[in-house]
Amino acid sequence: MSSIQDVATLANVSAATASRALSRPDMVAQPTRERVLHAAQQLGYQPNMLARSLRQRETRTIGVIVTDILNHFHATLAKGVQDAADRHGYTAFLFNTDEDAGKERRALDTLRGHLPQGLIVVPTAHTRENLKLVPNLPIVELDRVTGNPGVTTVTVDNIGGARAATAHLIGLGHTRIGMIVGKLDISTAVERHAGFRQAIDEAGLTYDPALVLPGEHREEDGRQAALRLLSLPLHLRPTALFVGNNEMTVGAVLAARELGLNIPADLSIVGFDDSRWAQTMTPPLTVVSQPAYELGVLACDHLIAQLSHIQAGHGQSGRARASPARVQLPTELILRQSTAPPVCVPTA
Amino acid sequence: MSSIQDVATLANVSAATASRALSRPDMVAQPTRERVLHAAQQLGYQPNMLARSLRQRETRTIGVIVTDILNHFHATLAKGVQDAADRHGYTAFLFNTDEDAGKERRALDTLRGHLPQGLIVVPTAHTRENLKLVPNLPIVELDRVTGNPGVTTVTVDNIGGARAATAHLIGLGHTRIGMIVGKLDISTAVERHAGFRQAIDEAGLTYDPALVLPGEHREEDGRQAALRLLSLPLHLRPTALFVGNNEMTVGAVLAARELGLNIPADLSIVGFDDSRWAQTMTPPLTVVSQPAYELGVLACDHLIAQLSHIQAGHGQSGRARASPARVQLPTELILRQSTAPPVCVPTA
DNA sequence: TTGAAAGCGCTAACAC
DNA sequence: GTGTTAGCGCTTTCAA
Numbered sequence A, B: 001m002s003s004i005q006d007v008a009t010l011a012n013v014s015a016a017t018a019s020r021a022l023s024r025p026d027m028v029a030q031p032t033r034e035r036v037l038h039a040a041q042q043l044g045y046q047p048n049m050l051a052r053s054l055r056q057r058e059t060r061t062i063g064v065i066v067t068d069i070l071n072h073f074h075a076t077l078a079k080g081v082q083d084a085a086d087r088h089g090y091t092a093f094l095f096n097t098d099e100d101a102g103k104e105r106r107a108l109d110t111l112r113g114h115l116p117q118g119l120i121v122v123p124t125a126h127t128r129e130n131l132k133l134v135p136n137l138p139i140v141e142l143d144r145v146t147g148n149p150g151v152t153t154v155t156v157d158n159i160g161g162a163r164a165a166t167a168h169l170i171g172l173g174h175t176r177i178g179m180i181v182g183k184l185d186i187s188t189a190v191e192r193h194a195g196f197r198q199a200i201d202e203a204g205l206t207y208d209p210a211l212v213l214p215g216e217h218r219e220e221d222g223r224q225a226a227l228r229l230l231s232l233p234l235h236l237r238p239t240a241l242f243v244g245n246n247e248m249t250v251g252a253v254l255a256a257r258e259l260g261l262n263i264p265a266d267l268s269i270v271g272f273d274d275s276r277w278a279q280t281m282t283p284p285l286t287v288v289s290q291p292a293y294e295l296g297v298l299a300c301d302h303l304i305a306q307l308s309h310i311q312a313g314h315g316q317s318g319r320a321r322a323s324p325a326r327v328q329l330p331t332e333l334i335l336r337q338s339t340a341p342p343v344c345v346p347t348a
Numbered sequence C: 001t002t003g004a005a006a007g008c009g010c011t012a013a014c015a016c
Numbered sequence D: 001g002t003g004t005t006a007g008c009g010c011t012t013t014c015a016a
Helices: A004-011 A015-023 A030-043 A049-056 A072-087 A101-113 A127-133 A158-171 A187-202 A219-230 A246-258 A276-280 A292-311 B004-011 B015-023 B030-043 B049-056 B072-087 B101-113 B127-133 B158-171 B187-202 B219-230 B246-258 B276-280 B292-311
Strands: A061-066 A091-096 A118-121 A139-142 A152-156 A177-181 A212-214 A240-243 A268-272 A286-289 A326-329 A332-334 B061-066 B091-096 B118-121 B139-142 B152-156 B177-181 B212-214 B240-243 B268-272 B286-289 B326-329 B332-334
Touching: A004 A015, A004 A030, A015 A030, A049 B049, A061 A072, A061 A101, A061 A292, A072 A091, A072 A292, A072 B091, A091 A101, A091 B072, A091 B091, A101 A127, A118 A292, A139 A292, A152 A158, A152 A292, A158 A177, A158 A187, A158 A240, A158 A268, A158 A286, A158 A332, A177 A187, A177 A219, A187 A212, A212 A219, A219 A240, A219 A246, A240 A246, A246 A268, A246 A276, A246 B276, A276 B246, A276 B276, A292 A326, B004 B015, B004 B030, B015 B030, B061 B072, B061 B101, B061 B292, B072 B091, B072 B292, B091 B101, B101 B127, B118 B292, B139 B292, B152 B158, B152 B187, B152 B292, B158 B177, B158 B187, B158 B240, B158 B268, B158 B286, B158 B332, B177 B187, B177 B219, B187 B212, B212 B219, B219 B240, B219 B246, B240 B246, B246 B268, B246 B276, B292 B326
Parallel strands: A061 A091, A061 A118, A118 A139, A139 A152, A152 A326, A177 A212, A177 A240, A240 A268, A268 A286, B061 B091, B061 B118, B118 B139, B139 B152, B152 B326, B177 B212, B177 B240, B240 B268, B268 B286
Antiparallel strands: A286 A332, B286 B332
């Protein structure tokens, strides 16, 4: 690995001039510049980012923390962030926490050592506590929020999405609708539940807490919850299910199949978050889809805008800015074949 | 951010001693050590990796380059690598190339600036050329190989997997079997095709090149290829399809559905690489499954073993070692419901 | 066992 | 326009 000193020597200039020729071309005479550029090319020179960052106290690096890289939604978020970072000349370092507090803490510690200039995080229940590890770091919360006041958030209209999904089921004539909701210490789960409830109330139906079961976001949780709901006596059993995330929806569909229930004849299902799987299963699933890639891009754009703002001298610690952005993107209800009117209208 | 000097001052020692107390505890007197540790804790000290790496000329960092992080297989590889790196105290920096030569080049350049100690790469057709950007960097090729001699490779038994899949179809009585193969400048495609051919030959069937169509690994390529194969006149049309990767398999299934073909009655399908989708579609898909996570873990373990070996003084540039490892993991043919005997045995 | 000093590669201040 | 010098935070000689 050749250093800038090697380049300088080869070009017959000082290291300082070589550095300027490469980073501030206009501060150097044309012929000198050319000599340096040529020397650099010849040596295949690549600046040592460690040294540069150390000196400039600026790494042009951001951290990205998602909770499950194997979940297509999160992978898409991460890709959106990375692509956007790339466009801005930043490098994004990706970490994965599996919703685990310890892993999250370790990711933050590792990250901290590499001096990222900002952080994009899909928070968990522990995040608010863990973020104390990186004080004064500009942060964007992605997809979920901790309630941390001074922080920029980029999310989706979970309430609206859940409400639309539920209203759709009600419109079809369903009156006993079950919901499989995520952990209620996570904002998306809370909001989706709120939207569900809102639609129920608006339609003048009575909200039945017995039809709302929690799950830990995993396929098996969805399956168990669905199994329980669908095993209720016929006159109590929901005729439709709204499921709060993609993995649990898989489980719910599997449960319905196990019980020999026909979708949508015996049971309507709406999932949250679209997927390859939802599109190609039989019957294709009605879902609330989210603009995952755009979410990632926006989070990154906002973070980097914030960074340049800080750098420009305005704003102090970044986290204590005047009014942090609250970006919210719409969801879209995609009607497919997993929903239909209930077969036997229950006698009230 | 407090520096080691802050810690040293607080503990009434020199920076050198503070450094030793933290990194080489046994070189420091017990009471001193305790003072330093306490000071560090109190300040929430986290070493600056940039400075440390610069000084030690060792970053404890590796690069990981995959071609499509949105593909579940690749996400799983990446996760395996990251988890393993973590266990070894290394940090893995993940990049995504979308099979694009330019992106790959830029990823390598970025990476290079951060001085990774090794690289794990899922190569593309351009990789062999691009790797010249990082001379003397220990490399492990994952899933696919470039043919680069001195390099460790961690792959799957593609030939065996393809052969088993094809033999299974032949065993069911199929004689006209189509294959949708990936780009033939990629080793996995070549090998899977070889395995396919081998099974055909071993069964004494005649290999018909007209039934083998290439694709660029994307869903739409699989669909187009399947559409063409399945539109052949009845007596030429394949009664079974072996598809060389997961995305293209989706396309092939979609094509069969478009044509109103019943799987497996009218058409048997076997895919390469298992997935959520393959398990839950109707009918569940017979596939050759690959141990993706283990593949990632092994690649990382081997790379890091190699690094310690170099560090221990043996071996020079890493890439020019005596005999690089060639790790190959088995695949597994998972029989589900997408394969059955052909309905009408063709009259030869 | 500890401290002083040097230096990893780079760039920003300051001279000239 | 260009060179000299200093220093980012750390670890590692070398001396004491």
